[in-house]
Each structure stands twice: as C-alpha cells, then as structure tokens.
Amino acid sequence: MSAPAGKQPYHHGDLRRALIDVTLEAIAEDGLGELSLRELARRANVSHAAPAHHFRSRAGLLTAIAAEGYHLLADELERVRGDDVTEQAVAYLRFATAHPAHFAVMRAPELCITRDPELLTARERAGEQLLRPDDRTVALAAWALAHGLANLLLEGNVHPDPGSDVESLARALLRHLA
Incomplete structure (x- = not known):
C-alpha cells in the first residue's frame, strides 16, 4: 500500500x-x-x-552506531588467529578503513550515551580482543599505532606508497615494535 x-x-x-x-x-x-x-x-x-x-535522541542513534561499530571491530579482531599483535593491529586498521563512519562515531564518545548497556558491552568485547595478548604493553602499543595510522589515513594526511596498501603499510610500521 x-x-x-x-x-x-x-x-x-x-x-x-x-x-x-x-x-x-x-x-x-x-x-x-x-x-x-x-x-x-x-x-x-x-x-x-x-x-x-x-x-529518543540523536545521541541514542549515534550510541547504536557506536555499539554496532564495536561489535564489527570485535568480529574483525576475532578472525585473527592467536595473539599476533601485528595482525590484530592490521585487523583494527582494516575495520577503521572499511567502516569510517562507524569509526568516526566511536571516536566521538561525547556524542553518545556513554553508560548505555549495549555500548558498554560492545566496547568491552572489542577491548578484550585488543588486549588479549600476554604482553599487554605491546598490545597497547600496536593498538595505539593502528589507531593513529587509521586517523591519519582517514583524514587524508598519509597515503600508502604506490603499489602498496594500508595493510602492508601497517605491517611495515609495526615491525618497528618487535
């Protein structure tokens, strides 16, 4: 009708x-x-x-998007076998560049309802995946590098070399952590 x-x-x-x-x-x-x-x-x-x-509000809608983004990120991270921090960082970067709108909302917690139960659950799920390796300091360093690189790429401040891609760029940078 x-x-x-x-x-x-x-x-x-x-x-x-x-x-x-x-x-x-x-x-x-x-x-x-x-x-x-x-x-x-x-x-x-x-x-x-x-x-x-x-x-109920714009914040409620953005909160739903952020929660969905964290679940998508956790899904991507769960595909990484073992505790390889380089591959976890690459997965983080792959998520951020494949879902830039989700990533933007996730980086703007002031626009969301931060105590929303679904958002808290989704953030915790992704965080557990990001910090699951035994050496949490190395895991945090890899996450920080991936997060910063994702921002630089999405803002247009950094571009992979011709013939390369963002995953190769991330792996090259992350070799410096080893």
Whole structure:
C-alpha cells in the first residue's frame, strides 16, 4: 500500500536499520557535525517523528552506531588467529578503513550515551580482543599505532606508497615494535 502523493508512509520495513544506514551515509558524506533526526528522517523517507519510535535522541542513534561499530571491530579482531599483535593491529586498521563512519562515531564518545548497556558491552568485547595478548604493553602499543595510522589515513594526511596498501603499510610500521 503506497502513501498518497506528498505524504510519507507511516510504516517502514526496518526503520531502525534504515535510520542507522542513512546516518552512516550522512556521516560518510558530511561528517558528524550537523546531523539532525529531522534530516535523517527525511533521508529515510519517513515522518520527522518516526525516529522517536527507535531512538529518543540523536545521541541514542549515534550510541547504536557506536555499539554496532564495536561489535564489527570485535568480529574483525576475532578472525585473527592467536595473539599476533601485528595482525590484530592490521585487523583494527582494516575495520577503521572499511567502516569510517562507524569509526568516526566511536571516536566521538561525547556524542553518545556513554553508560548505555549495549555500548558498554560492545566496547568491552572489542577491548578484550585488543588486549588479549600476554604482553599487554605491546598490545597497547600496536593498538595505539593502528589507531593513529587509521586517523591519519582517514583524514587524508598519509597515503600508502604506490603499489602498496594500508595493510602492508601497517605491517611495515609495526615491525618497528618487535
């Protein structure tokens, strides 16, 4: 059943997912700065009041994105066999460059509801993966290097050499930790 011309449909197949997806697209296009639930509802082709059915506020929506990002990061890190800190750092970098909008929200905790249970669980899950090697100091150093490199790459301040990729660049830098 379609809505009359000029009216937006009330029902949406999966409004929560649609709002997350349009928010990720908006962040990829314009950054985090001027996101509003009204604009995101327009992008999702729903009424301006519809997001309230799933998210009480912009912070609630961004919190859901951050939690999803931490789960995606943990999934990526769980694929690393053993406690190889270089490969964990490469996995972190692979996540950050494949999901830059999630990564941006995860780096902006002031925009999220930091005590949200799902967010706390997701952050803890990713943190456990990042710090699972026996030598936590080396693991933290690798994580810090990967995080910094991801920021430099996403901000356009660093580019891999021609014929190289971000994973090769990360491995080359991480060899200096050994």
